[in-house]
Amino acid sequence: MSEPISRKDFLKEVFGFFRTEVEKESRNIGIAADSFLLPPGAGGQDEFLQTCSQSYQCVSVCPYQAIEVFRNDPQDARYGYPVINPRRQACYLCEDFPCISACKSGALRMERKTIPLGTAVVLKDICFSYKGIYCPSCVVKCPLSGIAISMVDNKPVVQEEECTGCGICVQVCPTEQPAIRIKPSTQNRMEKR
Amino acid sequence: MPIAGVVILTREEMTSQVLNQLQNVENVTTYGVHKNNNIVAVFEGQTPKELERINDKLINEVPGILGIYPAYVNYEDVEEQND
Amino acid sequence: MTVSRREFLKTSAAATAAASIGVNLLPGMKNNLFAGQVEWHKSVCRYCGTGCGVMVGTKDGKVVAVKGDKENTINRGHLCVKAFYLPKAVNSKTRLKHAMIKKNGKFEKVTVDEALDFVAKKFNEIRQKHGANALAFYGSGQAETEETYMANKLWKGCIGTNNMEGNPRLCMASAVGGYLTSLGADEPAGTYQDIEQAKFFMLIGSNTAEAHPILFERIMRHKTKNPDVQILIIDPRKTPTDQVADLHLFPKPGYDLAILHAMAKIIIDEGYADEEFIKTSVIFKDNKNKIDYAGYKEFLKKYTPEYASQRSGVPAEDIIKAARMFGKAETAMSLWTMGINQRTRGVWANNLITNLHLLTGKIGKPGCDSFSLTGQPNACGGVREGGGLCHLLPGHRLVVKEKHRQQVAKVWGVPVERIQPKPGKHTVAMFEALNKGEIKGIYIMCTNPAQSLPNASKYWKGLEEQFVVVAESFFPTATTKYADVVLPSAFWTEKEGVYGCTERRSQYMPKVKDPEGDAVWDAFLLRDLGKKMGFVKEFEKYQTAQDIWDEYRGLTKGQDMDLWGATYDRLKKVRGLTWPVPSEDHPGTYKRYTDGDPIYDALPAEKKKGRRMYFYGPKAKDGYATIWARPDKGPEEPTDAEYPLALSTGRVMEHWHTGTMTMTAPELNRAVPKAYVEINPSDAKKMGINNKDQVVVETRRGSLEIEARVIDRPIPGTIFIPWHWEKWMANILTIDAFDPGSKEPEYKVCAARIKKA
Structure with missing residues (x-):
């Protein structure tokens, strides 16, 4: 059995990003590899989908082109609605929230601007730092580095109550599939406040 | 052309059903049932993405699969893709 | 029975999968069908001067993986993310695979032999017409010791000029x-x-x-x-x-x-x-x-x-x-x-x-x-110890010392008069002389000065005008643009040799795959160039890397950086040796100048009496170290009303130097896709600059349009730009004033100003 085991280790180390493992872990925490977030100021997903008029004002004013229109899956309820895909472009949580200002439908509201978009979760199975590769990319690039996320024992650790879910960590993560994901707070946004 | 050798873990009572279904999936070759509920299979694709797609498809569309565990991935013919 | 390769691979993949659950799918065949397919080779990381041990995985003649070497005392199996993606650099599309000569502004493919003939002819013409000092070599702290050694011999010992430098001038x-x-x-x-x-x-x-x-x-x-x-x-x-x-x-x-x-x-x-x-x-x-x-x-x-x-x-x-x-x-x-x-x-x-x-x-x-701490993997080994700067000779020797010239000339088999007693031109002076036309031909190996020199754009003129040969593993780079000839160099894993890291440790790297395309090991490019320039006797004896290492090892014998005991045979087995290693049974030295250092131990007892340390180095007298009462001095270009900000440049973790290697990995580019200027929030507020604004950074030497990153990292009054990108070249801005002693430029401080683009 020594060879198969070492082969398995080898695969884990080298090609350890094969989807199955990734999916397994992400299913456990309920985050798909390409998880989408709702724009800042949104309530729960149901409310958002009911209120949003699909005028895409938020999409056009976003200075970072972070807000896009969800076109990935016609079966998904969010099809055609504005979302953020942090792996492509994370949210910078602008001071003046032009997306919220531009929203006429009331789907995005200023009084909800401080509600986090979600919480970052590290997938230990594929994170470099859990494989003996020193990689603080997410920690270094986090706008709240040392507060929302820090290196503890050479591994990234998220402080859930501080994380805004902006997704910059997801955007920069140098594994092939992001080893850090945002668990959207959509469902419990109202409770969290 | 990437190739992956995988072990597909199934619900024991559904193993033969899963095997039957797998035999009809394109780019998947099965190599028998082992130790009650482990199906050995090989995925083939033009790109690593296709391997992932096969994987996703099986997970989502074939009931009775508990997990797919790659044991070997051969990427040797894959052209380097640089941005 | 013939089985197609595809079938074979499929069966093998299935067998491996089965083996992972302890099932033998193919009775009669061994489970470990793939044993030996991925072979692991002990080597050293290509990047910084830390010297981490890596295991390079090869399969069917290709580098497929890199992992940390658990037995290496430096990193104990750990690596940084740059190293993990090294296979992408080896297999990159940007690898230079053949020689090219520029004709009418366009590169034309030629054989390496043709290219070397052309270079030899041009170099000999320049040497005859303008003298040896019209030729120069500019090398690298990333070149192997063997490579730098060959360049040293060709320039200082054969061509007869000390215009032989390397980029460690810019860092160490x-x-x-x-x-x-x-x-x-x-x-x-x-x-x-x-x-x-x-x-x-x-x-x-x-x-x-x-x-x-x-x-x-x-x-x-x-x-x-x-x-x-x-x-x-x-x-x-x-x-x-x-x-x-x-x-x-x-x-x-x-x-x-x-x-x-x-x-x-x-x-x-x-x-x-x-x-x-x-x-x-x-x-x-x-x-x-x-x-x-x-x-x-x-x-x-x-x-x-x-x-x-x-x-x-x-x-x-x-x-x-x-x-x-x-x-x-x-x-x-x-x-x-x-x-x-x-x-x-x-x-x-x-x-x-x-x-x-x-x-x-x-x-x-x-x-x-x-x-x-050293920034490049072999700045210590190849250049500082190997003597790859304009005032040095191999083995911590100096060109100004007659005895040193004699010792080296003897081993090189050249007349001692051929080695000039005066140091050649240091890096900044060398590129200055290229601008002025005093140097008419230069051979650049394994480095990218068009991007890495301070005040870089000033020196493009000389590169444009003079005869420039660039030996590189990657193409294009900022420097190959100016080349008249490019020579394809074998890259890391495609050649054997020694790297010496920060802690005086020399480590061996094996050749684990063939070079891409026509690429040739740099040491052999230099050897063949030497032969073609007429130094046949001087260069024909080098048939293997070990021939070169053994000759160099001999020159270190008895020196403070004694590597005599570090034979290839030993280095292939151990995870490097820290010099002095005076004999093959010596384990290497942890601390110099004190008990356990073989040189200290061999000192006569009366010298050591009452002294736990004896500083025996060539510049120390009677074993004393020196405490210096140096005056206090600020930067060359202090900030003023016109340029009120102090600019500093530096690295990010995901990239390395001019990005030639790290930017072959899309994952690293994703982590840090472009350059930016860090501005303290208080300064940004005063100037009305927001995060992600496009701004123009200006110094007395140039200006650069770049994205602003408003962040509490630089202190107020200072700004910072990572320097890895050719497109946002920080060295357009930096100052080329240098330390009068070390001739190292002041990259880290100059005066700048910022405005919104």
């Missing part, structure tokens, strides 16, 4: 100057082993977390296990290294010399000095003359914490705290890099760090050292 020259003047010989006394024994670290001018991640990891782990370990950081910028800081001093860029003097003063005044060590092992000098301890104390009078505070902008009480931390600590280790070296007074800054160790006797003992 000040450290060389510092060690030579303070301790009498180049390179540190201790090794990385000191890290786990140190109770106190002073990290000064070093963003260790990003530039030397694996050493930082070691420091972090050590501190986590031993919470009493204290860490002092002196750096104008808040960096990821800060996460371990107990105290951080933020001096204005270029004004830290006064802090180091003030710390020395407090250490003496408050009784932390090791008076016994000072008496037995140290002498004092002001800038030129020998002074005494009293004279040094007199010199320090001016450097009160308040004075240092006024110069540097650091609160006086923090300076006092820092000095007490250093003084009280049982053991102390200082680590520094470019923030100290890349300065017009880089040598002085180096001296002042070592001063603190000499004053407190925190040197030559476990956990104590004044330890300079």
